[in-house]
Amino acid sequence: xxxxxxxxxxxxxxxxxxxxxxxxxxxxxxxxxxxxxxxxxxxxxxxxxxxxxxxxxxxxxxxxxxxxxxxxxxxxxxxxxxxxxxxxxxxxxxxxxxxxxxxxxxxxxxxxxxxxxxxxxxxxxxxxxxxxxxxxxxxxxxxxxxxxxxxxxxxxxxxxxxxxxxxxxxxxxxxxxxxxxxxxxxxxxxxxxxxxxxxxxxxxxxxxxxxxxxxxxxxxxxxxxxxxxxxxxxxxxxxxxxxxxxxxxxxxxxxxxxxxxxxxxxxxxxxxxxxxxxxxxxxxxxxxxxxxxxxxxxxxxxxxxxxxxxxxxxxxxxxxxxxxxxxxxxxxxxxxxxxxxxxxxxxxxxxxxxxxxxxxxxxxxxxxxxxxxxxxxxxxxxxxxxxxxxxxxxxxxxxxxxxxxxxxxxxxxxxxxxxxxxxxxxxxxxxxxxxxxxxxxxxxxxxxxxxxxxxxxxxxxxxxxxxxxxxxxxxxxxxxxxxxxxxxxxxxxxxxxxxxxxxxxxxxxxxxxxxxxxxxxxxxxxxxxxxxx
Amino acid sequence: xxxxxxxxxxxxxxxxxxxxxxxxxxxxxxxxxxxxxxxxxxxxxxxxxxxxxxxxxxxxxxxxxxxxxxxxxxxxxxxxxxxxxxxxxxxxxxxxxxxxxxxxxxxxxxxxxxxxxxxxxxxxxxxxxxxxxxxxxxxxxxxxxxxxxxxxxxxxxxxxxxxxxxxxxxxxxxxxxxxxxxxxxxxxxxxxxxxxxxxxxxxxxxxxxxxxxxxxxxxxxxxxxxxxxxxxxxxxxxxxxxxxxxxxxxxxxxxxxxxxxxxxxxxxxxxxxxxxxxxxxxxxxxxxxxxxxxxxxxxxxxxxxxxxxxxxxxxxxxxxxxx
Numbered sequence: 078x079x080x081x082x083x084x085x086x087x088x089x090x091x092x093x094x095x096x097x098x099x100x101x102x103x104x105x106x107x108x109x110x111x112x113x114x115x116x117x118x119x120x121x122x123x124x125x126x127x128x129x130x131x132x133x134x135x136x137x138x139x140x141x142x143x144x145x146x147x148x149x150x151x152x153x154x155x156x157x158x159x160x161x162x163x164x165x166x167x168x169x170x171x172x173x174x175x176x177x178x179x180x181x182x183x184x185x186x187x188x189x190x191x192x193x194x195x196x197x198x199x200x201x202x203x204x205x206x207x208x209x210x211x212x213x214x215x216x217x218x219x220x221x222x223x224x225x226x227x228x229x230x231x232x233x234x235x236x237x238x239x240x241x242x243x244x245x246x247x248x249x250x251x252x253x254x255x256x257x258x259x260x261x262x263x264x265x266x267x268x269x270x271x272x273x274x275x276x277x278x279x280x281x282x283x284x285x286x287x288x289x290x291x292x293x294x295x296x297x298x299x300x301x302x303x304x305x306x307x308x309x310x311x312x313x314x315x316x317x318x319x320x321x322x323x324x325x326x327x328x329x330x331x332x333x334x335x336x337x338x339x340x341x342x343x344x345x346x347x348x349x350x351x352x353x354x355x356x357x358x359x360x361x362x363x364x365x366x367x368x369x370x371x372x373x374x375x376x377x378x379x380x381x382x383x384x385x386x387x388x389x390x391x392x393x394x395x396x397x398x399x400x401x402x403x404x405x406x407x408x409x410x411x412x413x414x415x416x417x418x419x420x421x422x423x424x425x426x427x428x429x430x431x432x433x434x435x436x437x438x439x440x441x442x443x444x445x446x447x448x449x450x451x452x453x454x455x456x457x458x459x460x461x462x463x464x465x466x467x468x469x470x471x472x473x474x475x476x477x478x479x480x481x482x483x484x485x486x487x488x489x490x491x492x493x494x495x496x497x498x499x500x501x502x503x504x505x506x507x508x509x510x511x512x513x514x515x516x517x518x519x520x521x522x523x524x525x526x527x528x529x530x531x532x533x534x535x536x537x538x539x540x541x542x543x544x545x546x547x548x549x550x551x552x553x554x555x556x557x558x559x560x561x562x563x564x565x566x567x568x569x570x571x572x573x574x575x576x577x578x579x580x581x582x583x584x585x586x587x588x589x590x591x592x593x594x595x596x597x598x599x600x601x602x603x604x605x606x607x608x609x610x
Numbered sequence: 611x612x613x614x615x616x617x618x619x620x621x622x623x624x625x626x627x628x629x630x631x632x633x634x635x636x637x638x639x640x641x642x643x644x645x646x647x648x649x650x651x652x653x654x655x656x657x658x659x660x661x662x663x664x665x666x667x668x669x670x671x672x673x674x675x676x677x678x679x680x681x682x683x684x685x686x687x688x689x690x691x692x693x694x695x696x697x698x699x700x701x702x703x704x705x706x707x708x709x710x711x712x713x714x715x716x717x718x719x720x721x722x723x724x725x726x727x728x729x730x731x732x733x734x735x736x737x738x739x740x741x742x743x744x745x746x747x748x749x750x751x752x753x754x755x756x757x758x759x760x761x762x763x764x765x766x767x768x769x770x771x772x773x774x775x776x777x778x779x780x781x782x783x784x785x786x787x788x789x790x791x792x793x794x795x796x797x798x799x800x801x802x803x804x805x806x807x808x809x810x811x812x813x814x815x816x817x818x819x820x821x822x823x824x825x826x827x828x829x830x831x832x833x834x835x836x837x838x839x840x841x842x843x844x845x846x847x848x849x850x851x852x853x854x855x856x857x858x859x860x861x862x863x864x865x866x867x868x869x870x871x872x873x874x875x876x877x878x879x880x881x882x883x884x885x886x887x888x889x890x891x892x893x894x895x896x897x898x899x900x901x902x903x904x905x906x907x908x909x910x911x912x913x914x915x916x917x918x919x920x921x922x923x924x925x926x927x928x929x930x931x932x933x
Contacts, residue, residue, distance in 0.1 A: 382821075405823040414821065422821050425814035427881045436811055437822045439804045446803045520822065 087112040087276050088133070088164075088245055093142035095128055095300075102128040103139070104300040110245065113274045115267060117287045117308075120297035120320050121509075121539035126280045127169075129297065130247045133278070134166035135159035160188055165238025166247040169537070171230050173222050180205050180218035183237045190240070208236040212266055226371065228259035235266065246270065247278045250537060252286060255565070258369060258600075264290050282539065283566070284313045296320055321541055334575055337361045339396075340411075340559045341528050343381075346390035350376035351583045354390070358528065358559045363550060365574030365591065366563045367599045373583040374563045375417055378530045381561075382414040383407040395527065408437070413526035415517060417533050417563075423517045424505050430466070431457055431501035434519040458497060460522045463552075464515040465545050466500065511542025518549065529553065530561045535569060547573055567596045579603050626875055626890045629923060633894055637901035651904055662782050664896035665789035666691075666844045666851075668889070671867040672796040673837040675888045678871055679800075680833050681813040681880030682739035686728060687841045687867060689750035691860035694721045694845025696754045699763035699855020702772035710775045717849075718842040724750050725838015729831035743834075747864070754857040763855035779850030788847065792840060797885040809833060813880025869916075870895055873923040894919070 088110040095103040103125045110116050118126045131137035133144070135153040144151055146162055153159050159166070173182050180201040184190040190204050202218045209216070214232040216225060225233065231251060238246055252260040267277055267290055281287055287294060288308055296303040296319040303319045337360030346354040351373050358364050368374040379385040381392060383401030392399050394410045401407035404414070416422035424433055434457050435442060442453045460466075505516055514534060521529060531550070535543045550573050554560055564570050570577055570591075577594050579587040579602040587602035641651035650656060670687050677684045694717040700706065701713035724746060731742050765772040778784060800806040808829045812819045819826050849855050868878075874891030876883025898919060902912045 403823075404821055405825070408823045416818075416821050421815075422817050425811050425818060425881065427814050428810065432807065432811075436807070436819075436824065439807060443804050446805060448802060448804060448807065 088144070088146050089148075090129070090133065090144045091142060093129065093132060093139050093144075095125075095132065095137065095139050101300045103132075103142075105142070106297060106300060106302045108133075108295055108302065109305070110276050110278060111293075112244075112276055113271055114292040115271055115277045115279055115290050117291040117294035118278055118280045118297065119282075119287065119294055119316065120303075121541060124297040124320070124539075125300040126297055127249055128300075130166060130249050130278065130280055133159070133245075134164060134247055136166070157186075157188070160186075160241050160243075163242055163244035164247065165241055165243030165245070167231065167234045167238060167249065167251055169249040169251075171227075171234050173230055173234060175223040176221060178219045178221055179209070179214075179216055179225070179233055182222055182233060183208065183240050187237070187241055189242055205236070205240065208240040209233075211239060211269075212236045213262065226259075228255055228262070231255070231259075231263065232266070239270075243275070245276045245278070247280070249280045250282065251279075252281065252283065260286070282537070284316065285568070287316075288313065298322060317540060320539075334361050334363070334554055336575070337557060340394065342391075342393040344391045344393075346377075346380060346392065347388045348376060348380045348385040349388070350385065351380060354580075354583075354585055356578055356585070356588070358561065360527075360557045360559055361554050362576070363554050363560045363562055363574045365570035365577035366561060366580060367567065367570055367577055368580035368603050372580040372603065374580050375532055376583070377580070378414050378416075378532050378561070378563065381407065381412055381528075381530060408524065408526065411527035412530065413521045413524055413528070414530040415521060415532060415534055417536070419510075419513055419517050424513060426506045427504060429502050429504055430508070430516050433505050433516050434460070435523060437520050438523045454498065454501065456523060457501065457519065460519045461497060461500070463522070464519055464549065466512065466515050466519065509539070509542070511538035511545070514538055514542065514546065518546070526558075528559045528561070530563075532563045533565055534562070536565065543569075567599055570594075570599070571596070625926070626873070626887055626894075626923070629926075630890050630894050630897070633897050633901070637897055637904075640901070640905060642904055651901065656900065656904075658782050658786065660893075660896045660900045661786045661789070663899070664892050665785045666848055667863060667866045667870060667895075668789045668892045669792050669844045669847075670837075670841050670863060671870040671888050671892055672792055672885060673833070673840040674864075674867045675796070675871050675874070675876055675883055675885055676800065676809050676833045677739075677837050678868070678876055678878060679809050679813045679880055679883050680830060681816065682732065682830065682833070683743060683868070683878075684725075684728065684834060684837045685740065685743040685864045686724065686746040686750055687837060688860035688863035689747045689754065690721045690724050690838055690841045691845040691848060691863055692857050693724065693750050693754040693757075694718065694842040695849040695852075695859050696758045696763065696855040696857050698775075698846050698849045699765055699772070700757065702765060702775055703763055703770075703855075708771065710771065710778075713771075713775065714846050717846050718839060721842020721845060722835055722839035725841070726831060726835040728838065729834030732834065733827035733830040739834075751857070758855065758857045760857060762857075765849065765853045765855070767853070776850045776853050779847055780853075785847055785851070788843070792843075793885065793889055800885050805829070805832065810881060813882075815881070866895070869920050873920060875927050891923075894923070 090106070090108045093103050093106045094101070106125060106129060108129060118129065120126050128137060132139045133153065135156045135158050138154060144153060151162055153162065153164070174185070177185070180198065183205045184192070184201055198219065205218050212232045212235050214229060214236060216229060222230060222233065235246070251263060255263065270277065279287070279291055291308050293305055293307055294311070294316060295305040296316065298320060306316070339357055339359050341358040343357070344355050354377060356364065366374045366377060376385060380387055381401070383403045383406045387400050394412065397410070399410040401410055401412065407414070420426065425436070431453065435453050438456070439448060442449055442456060505513055508516065518534070534546050550560060550562065562570065562573055571594060574591045577589045577591055577599060578585055579589070579599055581603055587598070589598065637651050638649055641649040644650055670691070674684060674687065697720050698713050698717040701716050702710070707713055728743055728746050731737065732739050765776045767773055800809065808824050811822070811824055812826050812829050816826060845860070848859055852859070870891040871883070871888050872878060872891070873894055874884070874887030874889070876887060895916065898916065899912065902915065
């Protein structure tokens with residue numbers, strides 16, 4: 078890990094302020110980047126990392142503040158300005174045109190590709206090939222983007238930024254949808270870019286990655302810059318303390334759980350994407366599912382939840398043969414699924430917290446089709462308390478509430494207090510990612526299924542909310558739920574699960590007791606078909 | 611914080627009301643005066659005329675609000691209205707029945723059936739609502755013309771069954787009462803019932819609605835059925851008011867209804883909107899029309915002014931909502 082102390086400040090941003098309505102996303106934040114360094118931008122969700130990245134990339138305008146490059150003040154009002162200044166950005170939700178070809182995506186809006194009146198695929202190919210080779214993307218120039226995998230799309234986005242002659246590359250949570258092998262390739266590429274003097278701003282939640290590839294880290298909290306540290310001179314706990322403003326220990330793995338009766342028996346299950354998947358799950362157990370994206374881990378949920386057609390094999394829930402043909406069917410058999418993408422598949426963004434949470438159980442809270450609002454409120458109140466949802470207001474994050482929030486054993490007061498009532502009526506679109514996930518979890522806690530399939534529940538949420546979700550999983554298991562947990566993060570699986578099933582190309586390639594599993598063992602089973610346990 | 615948010619919500623809701631108020635004040639200000647110096651616009655007769663004139667589009671736009679909230683659209687309402695007027699008049703004048711109620715029931719049932727057909731095709735095939743209802747807009751119009759040989763069926767003024775029907779259902783009180791009743795019904799359905807919640811959820815995020823196990827198909831079939839049913843009822847009122855069953859009635863009504871809904875702040879892409887907004891939107895258009903006609907503004911100019919109002923109303927709402 079090279080330290081480029083001698084290099085001058087490449088980019089400097091001072092006093093950056095951005096308000097949305099009455100809420101500050103950034104409050105006089107500052108940031109400086111040296112040439113050829115990998116610089117992490119860290120902070121809890123809502124801390125302002127993405128806003129800062131977008132301001133530097135010209136897709137959001139700051140209300141005030143100054144940005145300079147090599148000491149000269151610059152104005153970045155549009156993405157085109159950023160491109161002229163050599164700043165490129167890889168958004169978390171890649172901003173590619175899915176129906177255009179790889180080549181078209183690279184040259185469109187590209188100041189370095191002189192466009193003729195007619196499209197010349199030959200010229201486009203000449204222009205694109207070196208950049209695709211540089212990022213190691215083996216796809217045709219004329220291949221449609223929609224046919225690429227997420228990892229390939231990401232490489233394409235990087236190739237595009239490079240073709241725009243970016244000297245500063247902003248990456249907003251680039252590995253949030255990559256499994257370890259694709260992430261590994263990305264890290265190699267980042268190292269190579271760094272060698273060539275490209276500066277990289279790396280926005281991420283993942284501490285292991287940050288410590289591995291970054292030279293320095295700048296911590297944001299509530300829109301303010303808390304400080305910048307050299308990675309060599311700091312620790313995970315130190316960084317987390319700066320992020321959350323308090324000590325937060327990574328909670329240890331729960332003690333070995335005592336499994337109860339058998340509730341889910343899957344035998345030789347097959348769908349278009351799965352082959353011969355068999356496993357059993359008991360009450361009080363947490364079964365982890367590991368695998369690369371596309372390995373069938375989400376597809377297992379789709380099969381159990383009635384989204385994909387089961388072509389052969391059996392699913393028994395509490396001894397009864399079930400073949401759910403729709404989510405509704407699956408829910409009736411006691412299976413719940415927390416989807417992978419909470420914005421696309423989970424939440425109604427224009428509806429309130431309360432409306433989102435109670436959506437699946439409305440018939441229970443109504444008479445003759447009329448919703449009983451008092452019962453609706455009263456039903457969510459204890460669940461919201463259990464989930465620590467009362468930290469919801471983004472304008473005033475009340476951090477101290479964490480201590481009181483997990484006293485779930487305390488009997489719930491009969492009435493709903495006004496503060497909670499205000500949170501209930503808030504649109505979910507105004508919540509942080511972690512709180513949005515909690516609202517979605519609340520929906521399932523209210524429905525109370527026997528088997529709960531959690532598809533990457535901590536994806537893209539901050540450390541505090543992650544800990545809340547880990548503890549919730551522990552609590553649910555203790556309360557006798559059977560849980561299937563999919564995760565892209567192996568430490569998370571090792572932390573939460575009793576057993577871990579590894580999928581590869583739709584087959585089970587290994588089945589570990591969590592106590593014996595290691596990241597290495599899981600990775601090798603996830604990447605080499607046939608390497609069973 | 612909650613107080614701020616609540617008052618912001620009130621402001622937004624009040625804002626379309628403010629627009630209505632503004633147009634009312636303008637209408638009063640520029641109203642021509644009668645011989646005794648009083649303003650014609652403010653006469654009870656004129657005000658109730660406005661309500662009566664907006665009632666038919668008003669009823670149609672209530673159901674249209676639910677359709678649009680699910681992310682759909684119903685272009686067939688004008689044609690369904692024509693079918694309903696034709697059937698009502700046929701039943702009343704051709705001796706098919708001796709009861710007014712049977713004629714009304716037949717017209718409304720046929721209209722509801724046409725709506726249900728829209729709903730079933732949309733829910734089962736997944737073809738876009740725009741296309742499905744465009745097709746039924748053409749097909750149902752054809753049906754109405756075929757049934758009537760493309761002739762108006764006149765409802766007389768005598769003492770027969772048809773005339774008796776017209777005498778009752780062209781009463782201002784009945785027409786306005788029907789609109790008020792329908793408005794109250796739809797408000798309750800959207801704000802208080804499970805079905806109303808499902809309507810908004812499906813329009814907000816259909817995929818998520820599927821994952822939450824909501825009855826998406828049933829919800830869609832119901833909103834189009836309601837749209838057909840209430841349009842059919844509006845058709846009955848139309849037949850009474852105009853003393854005829856007219857297979858060419860209701861042309862462009864779908865556009866007026868959609869305009870009222872969007873002026874009322876409902877998003878055309880679904881998920882967000884309200885019945886109260888639609889009512890205000892309907893009244894804005896009604897008062898505007900009345901004001902312009904009282905002042906003898908050319909009807910072609912009237913259309914141009916309405917066009918501007920539609921864009922303006924939606925632009926202001928977009929600004930306020932920050933989307």
